[in-house]
Amino acid sequence: MRLKKYTDYALRVLIYAGASDHKVSIKEISDTFYISAEHIRKVVHQLSVNEYIETTRGRNGGIRLARDADTINIGAVVRLMENDFYLVECFDSEHNQCVITPVCKLRTALSEAIRAFFEVLNQYTLADLIENKDELQALMGIERE
Amino acid sequence: MRLKKYTDYALRVLIYAGASDHKVSIKEISDTFYISAEHIRKVVHQLSVNEYIETTRGRNGGIRLARDADTINIGAVVRLMENDFYLVECFDSEHNQCVITPVCKLRTALSEAIRAFFEVLNQYTLADLIENKDELQALMGIERE
DNA sequence: ATTAAACATGTATAAAAAATACATGTTTAA
DNA sequence: TTAAACATGTATTTTTTATACATGTTTAAT
Incomplete structure (x- = not known):
């Protein structure tokens, strides 16, 4: 069980942008994390469409x-x-064919488990993740203002 | 984020075997869930190697x-x-290259989340899942003893 | 002994998902 | 006008997962 790399990348982009005091470029992020700018670009786009980040084109x-x-x-x-x-x-009701679904307690257990997973994550905001801004800036090579 | 089908199948095998009063065959399980006997066989093997189930060969x-x-x-x-x-x-220390790992609070958050996930699952035993044996037997077409 | 039912096991193929790369376009400030 | 920077669609490759195939071994019934 893994998250997608794009999920990982998206969180890194937010951390980088959040820990920086000024506007940052995709290239900067891709250089910092040794990830192709192509991937960062895609992730940035998705984050921008969903209004997590603001992008400015041009020089x-x-x-x-x-x-x-x-x-x-x-x-x-x-x-x-x-x-x-x-x-x-059975979580995908459209394609579910499991015969015991109506009485299955495994289904309940797994639902609870994934709920607990998100209950933890929902307690965190990006602010919590960049609380130690100085340390992050140092490791990411971001210049202080 | 999904579990593998084999994980799903393994749990179904355990539920089927646990809810049955007598020995069951792979074919029975594969017929019940409309899953190829090949897959069930593999899962059964793994469960047997790990001493969750006991297999008897032959007629x-x-x-x-x-x-x-x-x-x-x-x-x-x-x-x-x-x-x-x-x-x-960063969860895979052998291949991790993320520069902020030492100070990353996301890492902590995700660790907590996955821990919460298992904390829930660890509270369940197979006995809990087959508590409603009668209902399960009915849906799985298992004959009562 | 023979046979058929049942599990064992290794390998190969196919399908799906994820990751990565490529190409071209648009915007904007210098 | 140019170069830096984001936009966007598409294509390719790789990895993972799922599925299928082939053959072997065991055992009880006949």
């Missing part, structure tokens, strides 16, 4: 958070980037 | 639980069947 362009870090919920970002959370067949 | 052979249902922990079964739970790159 001196770049990206910045579109909202305050403390209003960006980490559980929500994970839900946005992943396709689904169909742990087992 | 009149079949499978049964190797232990009492209340000693089979659901979290443990899920951990057994999945390859890993590397939600993001």
